Amino acid sequence: MSTPTFVDTLPHWLRKRSSVIVIVLVVWVILATLLRGVDTLELSTATNTPVTEWFRELAASIRGSRSEAWIFIFVFNPIRAFIQGFVEVIRSVIAVPGSGDVIPVIGWLGVVALVGFIVYASSNWRTALLSMGLLTACGMLGVWIDTMDTLAMTMGSVLLSLAIALPIGIWAGLNDRFMAFIRPVLDLAQILPTLVYLAPLALVFLVGIAASTIATMIYSIPICVRITAHAIRSLKAGPIEASESMGSTRLQMLRKVQLPMARRTIILGINQTTLAALSFVVIAALIGAPGLGKPVIEALTIRNVGNGVVAGLAVVLLAVMLDRATTAAVQHSAEIPPEGDALIRRRIGLAAAAAATIGAIALSRYQLWAAVFPERLVIGSYIGNAADAVTDWITSNFYALTIGLNQNFTIHVLNRVEAVLADAPWYLTIIAISILAAIIGGRFVGVLSLVLLTGVVLIGLWNDAMVTLTQVLIATAIVMLIGVLLGVAAGRSPRVERALKPFLDAGQTLPAFVYLVPVLALFGPSRFAAIVCGVFYASPVVVRVVADGVRGVPKDMVEAAVSSGSSTTQVVTKVQLPASKKSLLLGANQGMIFVLAVVVIGGFVGAGGLGYLVIVGQSKPELQGKGLAAGLAIVLLGIVMDRIAQAGARRNEKQPT
Amino acid sequence: MTAVTAIDSQVQVDTDAAISVRGLWKVFGEDANSIIGSPEAHLSRPELLEKTGCVAAVRDVSFDVAKGEVFVVMGLSGSGKSTLVRCLTRLIEPTAGEVFFEGEDILTASKSRLRELRRTKFSMVFQHFGLLPHRRVIDNIAYPLEINGVGKDARYQRAREVIELVGLDGYANHFPEQLSGGMQQRVGLARALAVNPEVMFLDEPFSALDPLIRRDMQNEVKRLHKDLNKTMVFITHDLAEAMKLGDRIVIMRDGDIVQVGTPVDLVMKPVDDYVADFTKDIPKSHVLTMGALARAARADETVSADPVDADLIVRKAIPRIVNSTNPVGVVKGGATVGVVGRDDILHLIADDADEGSST
Numbered sequence A: 001m002s003t004p005t006f007v008d009t010l011p012h013w014l015r016k017r018s019s020v021i022v023i024v025l026v027v028w029v030i031l032a033t034l035l036r037g038v039d040t041l042e043l044s045t046a047t048n049t050p051v052t053e054w055f056r057e058l059a060a061s062i063r064g065s066r067s068e069a070w071i072f073i074f075v076f077n078p079i080r081a082f083i084q085g086f087v088e089v090i091r092s093v094i095a096v097p098g099s100g101d102v103i104p105v106i107g108w109l110g111v112v113a114l115v116g117f118i119v120y121a122s123s124n125w126r127t128a129l130l131s132m133g134l135l136t137a138c139g140m141l142g143v144w145i146d147t148m149d150t151l152a153m154t155m156g157s158v159l160l161s162l163a164i165a166l167p168i169g170i171w172a173g174l175n176d177r178f179m180a181f182i183r184p185v186l187d188l189a190q191i192l193p194t195l196v197y198l199a200p201l202a203l204v205f206l207v208g209i210a211a212s213t214i215a216t217m218i219y220s221i222p223i224c225v226r227i228t229a230h231a232i233r234s235l236k237a238g239p240i241e242a243s244e245s246m247g248s249t250r251l252q253m254l255r256k257v258q259l260p261m262a263r264r265t266i267i268l269g270i271n272q273t274t275l276a277a278l279s280f281v282v283i284a285a286l287i288g289a290p291g292l293g294k295p296v297i298e299a300l301t302i303r304n305v306g307n308g309v310v311a312g313l314a315v316v317l318l319a320v321m322l323d324r325a326t327t328a329a330v331q332h333s334a335e336i337p338p339e340g341d342a343l344i345r346r347r348i349g350l351a352a353a354a355a356a357t358i359g360a361i362a363l364s365r366y367q368l369w370a371a372v373f374p375e376r377l378v379i380g381s382y383i384g385n386a387a388d389a390v391t392d393w394i395t396s397n398f399y400a401l402t403i404g405l406n407q408n409f410t411i412h413v414l415n416r417v418e419a420v421l422a423d424a425p426w427y428l429t430i431i432a433i434s435i436l437a438a439i440i441g442g443r444f445v446g447v448l449s450l451v452l453l454t455g456v457v458l459i460g461l462w463n464d465a466m467v468t469l470t471q472v473l474i475a476t477a478i479v480m481l482i483g484v485l486l487g488v489a490a491g492r493s494p495r496v497e498r499a500l501k502p503f504l505d506a507g508q509t510l511p512a513f514v515y516l517v518p519v520l521a522l523f524g525p526s527r528f529a530a531i532v533c534g535v536f537y538a539s540p541v542v543v544r545v546v547a548d549g550v551r552g553v554p555k556d557m558v559e560a561a562v563s564s565g566s567s568t569t570q571v572v573t574k575v576q577l578p579a580s581k582k583s584l585l586l587g588a589n590q591g592m593i594f595v596l597a598v599v600v601i602g603g604f605v606g607a608g609g610l611g612y613l614v615i616v617g618q619s620k621p622e623l624q625g626k627g628l629a630a631g632l633a634i635v636l637l638g639i640v641m642d643r644i645a646q647a648g649a650r651r652n653e654k655q656p657t
Numbered sequence B: 001m002t003a004v005t006a007i008d009s010q011v012q013v014d015t016d017a018a019i020s021v022r023g024l025w026k027v028f029g030e031d032a033n034s035i036i037g038s039p040e041a042h043l044s045r046p047e048l049l050e051k052t053g054c055v056a057a058v059r060d061v062s063f064d065v066a067k068g069e070v071f072v073v074m075g076l077s078g079s080g081k082s083t084l085v086r087c088l089t090r091l092i093e094p095t096a097g098e099v100f101f102e103g104e105d106i107l108t109a110s111k112s113r114l115r116e117l118r119r120t121k122f123s124m125v126f127q128h129f130g131l132l133p134h135r136r137v138i139d140n141i142a143y144p145l146e147i148n149g150v151g152k153d154a155r156y157q158r159a160r161e162v163i164e165l166v167g168l169d170g171y172a173n174h175f176p177e178q179l180s181g182g183m184q185q186r187v188g189l190a191r192a193l194a195v196n197p198e199v200m201f202l203d204e205p206f207s208a209l210d211p212l213i214r215r216d217m218q219n220e221v222k223r224l225h226k227d228l229n230k231t232m233v234f235i236t237h238d239l240a241e242a243m244k245l246g247d248r249i250v251i252m253r254d255g256d257i258v259q260v261g262t263p264v265d266l267v268m269k270p271v272d273d274y275v276a277d278f279t280k281d282i283p284k285s286h287v288l289t290m291g292a293l294a295r296a297a298r299a300d301e302t303v304s305a306d307p308v309d310a311d312l313i314v315r316k317a318i319p320r321i322v323n324s325t326n327p328v329g330v331v332k333g334g335a336t337v338g339v340v341g342r343d344d345i346l347h348l349i350a351d352d353a354d355e356g357s358s359t
């Protein structure tokens, strides 16, 4: 520590940061217990505050000026029309009949064949077959049209996102100043929970395809920009210098050297962008995105588990297909292109596949069975019924495990933490958090926390924010526990890692939204359900980060410990964990951000808090202002948590160990 | 091959030289420009770093490279060799000084002129090859032609020629990662030769190769130089390599030039202990020519009938002399310049042995 903090003025035994933190926590809990119920700023859902009232009026005036203000006439409305038109074209090809038609341009068989061909051309026939199988399975679930709508929305969003993100990413990769300029935006985008974009966008672009596509783009563009810029920045310097020494112009260098060399990583970025877009398109059903998100939301709101499970399953199949296809494309791009016989075989294969695809498309335009997914093949309703039956059976036979677990956890953990955060005077909570922030992250972070949290109070949603924060903190703690246990195991043993890999992959591919359905079915609408979802969603990332950290501990350090007679536990606790402290903190930060995103969505499953207000604001006009304000409060909360964790991680890095 | 070596920056530039460098500086760091001409410029490198945070990688360097010459730059790691050679083609922008190519001022050349020079007159070979991993060997070699707008057929034809020249026949359609290090560097050489440049810059081209392959590649460069007679600026930190390839060698230390000279100069007349330390392991008989050793015949000597060439290295002349008690005549361009006897050579070898044992 270069600058002396107030810690330096304390007696020696108090200088250890951990003991100071414990003391602050103890004092906080005692005071919160004594002052329970005082100045909690609790507010019933239906009540507006001056700030939310102001947001409501703002929203009303925006709605009123949609057809008048120049910014709408010349900017927002044309954008909306363009994006809507673009996505509608894709939809009319694969999903819905265009005007005057009875079927989309290409029927289901044609779509399956076309997808197979594209995947084959960009990777190999095995992945192509898998993709075709997964798509057909979506049809068999009885949600073909919804699947196509989701696919069309995803494709439309991805294409538009790439059109914007690739140039920006390339520029950011080439130009330091531009990178410095957009970095804060990228950082902010990373911590914004998905739910908060929706309401403002719906307000400006109307509920519907345009708003949901734009929301999806806002979510996926930063991911793509980040990876593209990284791809350009991490290129080896040698070939670039060589190319410069031969007199390449900058454009030649970019086209012939940098882009081809960065291609693999850029395609990886497209993979990530696609999965992000898919998961967002599902959530964007909230503001009118067509497709599989609709039945999922219905399932959540009217608790129709069967339908939700079927739709959720289709989302999963689609996600697996998009992931496999783009991952295979990444691998394919790194392979040495075929030559001689292999090249001829590949060309023949491509020609045959193209012919078959054209045939299938033609069939799908003139034969009903190839145009509309045959009812005979649909087994979705069986799966839905089975899911309902299984849920009933579990909830009635394992009551203790589901509802019982929920209740016990709620009484003994959730309520107690919430009592300290939410049921205490607001100023006590703010001061306590800010002091902890200052100890962990330094004076600046302390002041920032103080200011932003006071902002939440001024917005008037303090109590709801603390309800959300409670869930986030508890879920993060559980995630860290799981992350450290599994992460250390995976980091130490390749066998464990291999066993965990499918789950980790699945966890990172699946849209968070689809977890909600089974969790809701098992645990009922509750804060506990939201926490479970958050834990499911965030754990894979943290396990991965921790495992990487443990694996990164130098071998000789571990060997030295083992050879001096340390037990396994000692090696883990005294060597591997301390040495990978940075990964642990990074994991905690990531975990917290992921948890926040899901806990907010947990508003759907009875988690209350800010997320609930966002969702209610979506459906009740008189609470729209409150929904918008809640979105703002979520952002403030997210920034505070991220800054504390980041500053903690940075500070730890600087300290000599 | 003679070269004018002007160390004084006031001296008129030798327009016959391929490259002339005058008072060249490269200082890394913020505000590097303000250091040139200030008293700080005279500080040693560590002192300068301590005081200003700047690194003087190249300090006030001047030399000429003659056409067709192999000019070797030598020095320990960090002595500024790479920086120097990159300043010559402005891959690194020098902080101060002048660089002339055939009399043309490089440092004031426009961007497009510089690009033209890089495309047609200069080429470079790198320690880590710098090949484009996504291109086949032939496309790597054709790359400099491609960016210069040469049509596909013409550039492939030229690429095939140089592929043959460097002995890579049959590998045209491989990707760099499929080749060994030595073969990759052959691709690097071929690429540098493709545009038929006038000057080649080679920055430690063989340092990443193992010793046997390195020797092969050195012979390759010697052969190419003999056949094509290109001007070469060759960087190395390996003295044996420098002695083997260099017509002249410049020794650098902490950004300064310590000595410029022929291999013989460096071995026989090191200007200071630093150079002497460098060269002390080189046996004199390996660098001295018979011409340098020649003396006037004494009256009592009978010179054997068959004379040797003055440019012949002493070591290579040993078999010629070992069987005769009489000294041999040394001729240069037909004229006899002196004689060398068996004793003279034995004395020389004895000197080497002395110095060897003193280390």
Ligand SMILES: Nc1ncnc2c1ncn2[C@@H]1O[C@H](COP(=O)(O)OP(=O)(O)OP(=O)(O)O)[C@@H](O)[C@H]1O
Pocket (backbone or CB within 6 Å): B028, B029, B055, B056, B057, B075, B076, B077, B078, B079, B080, B081, B082, B083, B084, B237
């Ligand atoms: N871009 C840079 N910024 C700052 N300092 C640099 C930079 N490039 C080189 N230097 C410094 O300049 C000095 C000379 O470096 P240079 O690479 O020219 O040495 P070299 O003789 O080629 O060494 P080597 O044999 O290791 O290649 C070194 O002290 C190096 O740290």
Ligand SMILES: [Mg+2]
Pocket (backbone or CB within 6 Å): B081, B082, B083, B203, B204
């Ligand atoms: Mg170097």
